[in-house]
Amino acid sequence: SYELTQPLSVSVALGQTARITCGGNNIGSKNVHWYQQKPGQAPVLVIYRDSNRPSGIPERFSGSNSGNTATLTISRAQAGDEADYYCQVWDSSNVVFGGGTKLTVL
Amino acid sequence: QLQLQESGPGLVKPSETLSLTCTVSGGSISSSSYYWGWIRQPPGKGLEWIGSIYYSGSTYYNPSLKSRVTISVDTSKNQFSLKLSSVTAADTAVYYCARHWDDYGPRGWFDPWGQGTLVTVSS
Numbered sequence: 001s002y003e004l005t006q007p008l009s010v011s012v013a014l015g016q017t018a019r020i021t022c023g024g025n026n027i028g029s030k031n032v033h034w035y036q037q038k039p040g041q042a043p044v045l046v047i048y049r050d051s052n053r054p055s056g057i058p059e060r061f062s063g064s065n066s067g068n069t070a071t072l073t074i075s076r077a078q079a080g081d082e083a084d085y086y087c088q089v090w091d092s093s094n095v096v097f098g099g100g101t102k103l104t105v106l
Numbered sequence: 107q108l109q110l111q112e113s114g115p116g117l118v119k120p121s122e123t124l125s126l127t128c129t130v131s132g133g134s135i136s137s138s139s140y141y142w143g144w145i146r147q148p149p150g151k152g153l154e155w156i157g158s159i160y161y162s163g164s165t166y167y168n169p170s171l172k173s174r175v176t177i178s179v180d181t182s183k184n185q186f187s188l189k190l191s192s193v194t195a196a197d198t199a200v201y202y203c204a205r206h207w208d209d210y211g212p213r214g215w216f217d218p219w220g221q222g223t224l225v226t227v228s229s
Contacts, residue, residue: 001169031209031213031214033214033215033216035153035216042202042219042220042221042222043153043202043216043219044217044218044219045215045216045217045218048207048214048215048217049209049215054217086152086153088153088215088216090209090211090212090213090214093166094155094166094168094169095143095155095158095166095168095212096155097152097153097154097155098152099152100152100153
C-alpha cells in the first residue's frame, strides 16, 4: 500500500518561512492536498491539487509537488499557523493521509 | 454555505455495530460533482479515511476496513450514513464526515468537514 511520510514536527520563527514535506514514491505524479488542524477542531483544507488555494486561505500558504516530495510552504509564519498539517493523495482506489506534522511557531 | 453534521451514539459496546449519520445542509447531496466521505481520528493520532459514497450509491472503502464498513446514502433526507461492525477499542475515534470532491473520480480533496463526533468503544 502507498505510504506518505511527513516529519513529526517542524519549528519556525515568527515571521519566517516554514516548509512541511510529504514524501511518497513518485508523488509528483499524483495530486496532493493539504489540511490544517488546530486542537479540538476539524481539519481545514489549505491547498488542493498540489498548489491551489481555496477561497479564504491566505496567499502565505503555497504548495509544490515534484519527484518524490510534495511541500507545503507557509510564508511569514504567524502564531495562528501553529497546528497539525496533513497531506493526502489518492492511490489505487484508496485515500491516503500522511501521518501529520506539528508546526510550532517560536 | 454547505454544512455537515454528524450524529449518533457516543458510546458503543465491543463487538456491536457503530452507526453514524451525516446530515448535509446548504446544498444537495445529489450533486454530480461530489462524493461524500467518512474519516476518523483516534485520540492523539492521525487521520484515517474510512470510505466515500456517490449520490448514486457507488462506494469506495479503505481496504483495511472494507470487511466491516457499509456506507449508504439517503438523497430524500440529504444524509449519508456509516455502519462499522464488530467494533473494538481500536475503533474509538473522532469520526468526521466531509464533502469529497470529484476529481475524475474520488481522487479529490475533502472540504468542508463536519465538526466531528467522538465515538468510544467500551463495555
